[in-house]
Amino acid sequence: MIQCYCPATGAYLGRLKATSKPDVDTAIAKCKTVQETNWKHTSYDERRRVLSTLLTFLKENQEQVARLACRDSGKTMIDAALGEILVTLEKISWTIKHGESSMKPSKRVGPANLLIRYKDAEVVYEPLGVVLALVSWNYPLHNILNPIISALFTGNGIVIKCSEQVVWSSTHFIAMVRSCLVACGHSPDIVQLVCPWPEDTDALTSHPSISHVTFIGSKPVAHKVLEAAAKSLTPVTVELGGKDAVVVLDEYQKSWKNCDALASVLMRGSFQSAGQNCIGIERIIAQPKAYESLVATLKKRIPVLRVGSVLDETQSIDMGAMINSERFTSLKFLIDDAVYHGAKLLCGGQAYSHPQYKHGSYFEPTLLIDVTPEMLIARTELFAPVMVLMKATSVDDAIRMSNAPDFGLGGSVFGKRGSVATERVVREMKTGNVAVNDFATFYVCQLPFGGVKGSGYGKFGGEEGLRALCLAKSVCRDKYPGISTSIPGVVDYPIMNMQTAWQFVRAMNVASYASGAWEFGWNLLQLVLNLK
Template structure:
């Protein structure tokens, strides 16, 4: 017998599967179906969508044992003195130079938009078969080259390979394969009920058709250089748009390689490469791009202060925006959780993945009293074993990588100092970490802060770093109030054993996304993703993410039977111009409204009689 243990946080399902049954029944059945039906009668669409094979060399800087030039302060920066048109890219974990890149000039931005329009005019009429082939080719390449992609993302962001696999590769593969499976259905014309007017409804059909917008833009953050870049590209390709991605200047080295990979996929399928282009400039030069009249839509992923500038700039051309900002996401833990050890693993992953640089990372752990005591004890022990470093360079096991830069370290220390001065207790960490092998790296100690309360700055302000804060709630109502008491509203999680109770809590949380007995799986599930309050507005992901990149064109038409009979709607003589008798015209329209909208049978009958006389 094989024992398979499916552990779902607070409960465990255990199934016993007979090895003999599996080998003798399940495997032969699957093989028979595949051989008899799938292989014998292959789907023509599947054959046309078969992905092509790509071979793309990994950059030298991402290979094992790479020895690059190390930068030292004050040269450890993306800016080069007296070189305003150059961006210096370096590894934040080791300080090694990755390259120097030219910013995209205004003239180049203009040309990119012109090229994008040309490519989109061809692409907008492409078949879903071809669009799926692009996505399948990209998905196959990612699956077969996971370590290469992870190493590139790690080299430019400082994260660990495991963090890259979960936060970059898995979610990108999910988006690709969800759209491959469900994208066409999401973009089919949506049949609508049509007019509710009894008479008009008998004659007219209504539907909404989804057509591409044109050239769209995405301004994406640096914390997930692969996934944040590819997410908007995947959606724009499938919806028939061209896209120009403005990457963060912090990760231009990897962004260029990832965009070149997608352009290679397009070129290999004889599709205009300018369907996908990369733009990069410093923030102070971005207004020209975001206010460009050639853009039809902007997706922005980043911080609230920058969002104000992007939206203000886009408003000059009334360019619609989807704005996904930061959060102060909470986890509410009830006392009836059955397995606190398992739950602690979820919270640690949600807090320290990518060194806490995660828009839906766990920023506040709000616990009922029993849960609070248990988790504080567990975290106190587990955080003491955390290992920090660069796992693509070291042979040691590494739990947490570097941060993208050290420009927020002082703010972290100020937040911690403020909390401690007001009654919080620092259990672990709380300061920058100087790695013995990579002293130039941007590391901050994994930090545990307990007894945090709402009047402390760290309770209200987004940290975006490796700091786990523990808050004690007196009861469920106070836990909900604590969760809702910040200006943010991106995501939340709630853990316990009573699903009815958990579901009720989820309904009361003020956020765009909630996971019950799990962390952030709403994102993986390709549900519409976005926040409320100061966490932004609009959605990407899922069906809404696709239709949001389209013109929702409303179409009304005569019903098929009328078209078949050759009957067309016309203006009745009583209301045709020039009006011959305004009293008769008024009686006609009045009767039409009664016949169409009154719910009294006798009134409807009388109205039909008057219409007939007209």
């Protein structure tokens, strides 16, 4: 049994049975049956109707849905509204409006061969079957619905493996989706939720009926997932978090007497969901003028942030709890190590004992300045409410510092719009996603999302994300009636004259890829002369 607790209060939420290996087989078999017999044959209109029903439900029940996410993850209602509901509404709306056009057959230019230009070429996109998503706990609503939306729209069935940390809310969110399917006249078995213990997860990731795996999590676990998926040669898209940098150039503001607007963006990127965000701001790299202004502003604003539980409706809070306290010791070590090597701790830096919720998992909002790239904290993903400031002497220095860790998921640059320096940072930042003068909006824009280096590989989101869940089938046809491929007698089996056949084929190859009219004409003549 999986015991479920609220991270913000320690309150017991209940217990749920972990998924056994036989249960995994049953869930996949149910999903596969419905996908093959029904769902893959549904029209885009039918799929849109399901998504529209889900969209309406989310809009009309935001508070109840947000409270479920908050109770299981410890975040605030505002964090849930922005990081859970808003991005999910955007994903659904975008898919309803643009999903079908993304899935239309892709016309291709066809062969470069001058002699077979009568061929028409295209790529069509067909469902893979049953796809699997192993998702992390930090966004219990969105991380579940995001792959479900894409899978259903592309005609696939989907099995979701949630984290045992948030299985309590996950069961409610899956029930919500399944109810929408039933309301639209479809079997709910096309969507399955499983939560086996880690030692039983291999039976899921190596299952021969799984056609694609999306994994969101840590690098050590990714190695195990990939090893298991290799047994059945199942393709995997891997997203492993990041060490996202924000580069702030002095040119961004004419005057640095006030930087409250920028500080607000940086604080949202650092402290939303208590910093437990794969594209959260882990490092702020600023040039000297911007750096001094940011330090002066942030050291006043961060210490007054209020920490607590969404369940306490008697006061407003700014930041919720972390998922648990397991990493508090390592966080404290990294912060102390940075201070030992010259960084300055301006506020926070340790676990917080909430006066009302003694069993809550709280860490103080932390501001650490004068961090250098050599420090452990500058190279280790924190996934915590710790804001790290680093001073860059030049644009070159800022780019070098941003690319130093073995991560490359997201990043931002704040500079003059279209300036040489700003565009250079965009171009040279080694990361899968970049926001200019903003934070993480590449995700809301439904662009293909994924990283490089230690942040993983493959993409989900946008057109590429939908197509990644499809078989890209290449199809070629004859363009014109009565014109098709035939085998000339000179090269037909059995070949009667090898020398003549060779001269024919040689002339055909040169004519097919001729660099000019004379070369084409001469070799076409040779081809005709050797036809018999």
